[in-house]
Amino acid sequence: MQLDLNGKKAIVTGGSRGLCRSIAEALHDSGAEVVIVGHSEFTEKAAREMGISKPAVYAVTGNLENREALGEIFTECMKVLGGRVDILVNGAGTQFRSDAVDFPAEEWEKVLSLNLSTVFYLSQMAGKEMIKHKYGKIINIASMTSFFGSCRIPAYVASKGGVAQLTKALSNEWAPKGINVNAIAPGYMQTNMTKDIKEKFYAQYQEITSRIPAGRWGTGDDLKGLAVFLASDAASYISGAVIPIDGGYLGK
Numbered sequence: 001m002q003l004d005l006n007g008k009k010a011i012v013t014g015g016s017r018g019l020c021r022s023i024a025e026a027l028h029d030s031g032a033e034v035v036i037v038g039h040s041e042f043t044e045k046a047a048r049e050m051g052i053s054k055p056a057v058y059a060v061t062g063n064l065e066n067r068e069a070l071g072e073i074f075t076e077c078m079k080v081l082g083g084r085v086d087i088l089v090n091g092a093g094t095q096f097r098s099d100a101v102d103f104p105a106e107e108w109e110k111v112l113s114l115n116l117s118t119v120f121y122l123s124q125m126a127g128k129e130m131i132k133h134k135y136g137k138i139i140n141i142a143s144m145t146s147f148f149g150s151c152r153i154p155a156y157v158a159s160k161g162g163v164a165q166l167t168k169a170l171s172n173e174w175a176p177k178g179i180n181v182n183a184i185a186p187g188y189m190q191t192n193m194t195k196d197i198k199e200k201f202y203a204q205y206q207e208i209t210s211r212i213p214a215g216r217w218g219t220g221d222d223l224k225g226l227a228v229f230l231a232s233d234a235a236s237y238i239s240g241a242v243i244p245i246d247g248g249y250l251g252k
C-alpha cells in the first residue's frame with residue numbers, strides 16, 4: 001500500500017476550519033507539506049497550530065471569490081511550496097438559504113463563483129503545473145447535493161452538481177497525463193456551514209438525523225481516510241469518481 005505522502009506538496013483551500021482543516025491535518029499527518037488557503041485571520045493561526053510538527057504547514061490568505069486575485073493566490077502558494085504542487089484539494093465553499101423565488105442575485109453569483117468557478121480556475125492553474133511533471137492529485141469537495149436537488153439552496157446544489165461534472169470532465173482530459181481528478185461528496189456534516197439547521201430549524205435537523213443510517217451527522221474526521229487515500233499512489237487507478245461519505249444516507 002502506498003498511502004505515504006512524504007515529500008508531497010499540497011494546497012488545501014478552505015483548510016483553516018471545518019472539513020478541510022481535517023483534510024489538511026490528515027495530509028500533513030501522512031507526511032505532506034501543506035499550504036492552506038483561507039480568507040480570514042484564522043488561516044495563519046490554523047497553519048501555526050497544525051505545523052508544530054514537521055513538515056511545514058503554510059498559510060496563504062486571500063479571497064477566493066475574487067477571480068482577479070486567484071492568479072496571485074496560486075503564485076503565492078507555489079512560492080511557499082518551492083515551485084511544485086502534487087495535491088490540490090478544492091474545499092473552500094459557501095452556502096446561502098432562501099426560497100428560489102426570492103433568491104438574491106448577488107448570493108447566486110457569490111455561491112457559483114466560489115463553489116464552482118474557483119474550483120475550475122485553481123484546477124486549471126494547478127493542472128498546468130502537474131502536467132509538466134506528469135503527476136498530480138486533484139480532490140474536489142462535492143456534496144450529496146451533487147446527486148439530489150434538496151430545497152431552498154438552489155445555488156449550492158447547482159454549484160455542487162457542477163463540481164461533480166467538472167471532476168469527470170477534467171479527469172477525462174488529464175488522467176492520460178498522470179493526474180487523478182476525483183471528488184469527495186460529504187453527507188450531512190456538523191460544521192459552521194450547517195449549524196443554522198440545528199439552531200433555527202430543529203425539526204428539520206431531527207428529520208435529517210433520523211434518516212441517516214449511521215444515526216449521526218458526520219465530522220471532519222470521517223473524511224480523513226478517503227482524502228489521504230485519494231491523494232496517495234494507492235488510488236492511482238481511480239479517476240473521475242465522486243465518492244459519497246454520508247453515513248449511508250444516499251442508499252436509503
Ligand SMILES: NC(=O)c1ccc[n+]([C@@H]2O[C@H](COP(=O)([O-])OP(=O)(O)OC[C@H]3O[C@@H](n4cnc5c(N)ncnc54)[C@H](O)[C@@H]3O)[C@@H](O)[C@H]2O)c1
Nearest residue numbers: 014017018019039063064091092093143186189191192193
Ligand atoms: N458541512 C456539510 O454538511 C457539507 C456537506 C457537503 C459538502 N460540504 C462542503 O465542504 C466544504 C467545507 O465546508 P464546511 O462544512 O467545512 O464549512 P465551513 O464554513 O466551516 O468552511 C468553509 C471554508 O471555506 C473557506 N472560505 C469561505 N469563503 C471563502 C472565500 N471567499 N475565500 C477563501 N476561503 C473561503 C472558509 O474560510 C472555510 O475554511 C465546502 O465546499 C462545503 O460546500 C459541506
